[in-house]
Amino acid sequence: MGISGGSGVNDYLMDVLADRTEGYSGADIELVCREAKMECMRRVLENADVENLIEGGERGEVEVTDDDLVQALEGVKKTVRNVDEYLKWEKKFGTKG
Secondary structure, three states, X not given: OOOOEOOOEOHHHHHHHHHHOOOOOHHHHHXXXXXXXXXXXXXXXXXXXXXXXXXXXXXXXXXXXXXXXXXXXXXXXXXXXXHHHHHHHHHHHOOOO
């Protein structure tokens, strides 16, 4: 189960993620993706036959849904507050390259 195209999330969900994470850092987006996968697992485990899971059954494909992603986005807020201030600081004090 993944969060990138072809491994758990369709192109539509990738577009939703891109549209709703403006101003998020890479680490913020990584956390959203991790939380979306956790929401998916919570949903699957909530509806699973635990005894069958313990015995190795129910190993079908699991996909992150729109609801999983929305739940993750509600819980993870962007940590980058003022990009302009950061860019000014970077210009004044950042590394030369």
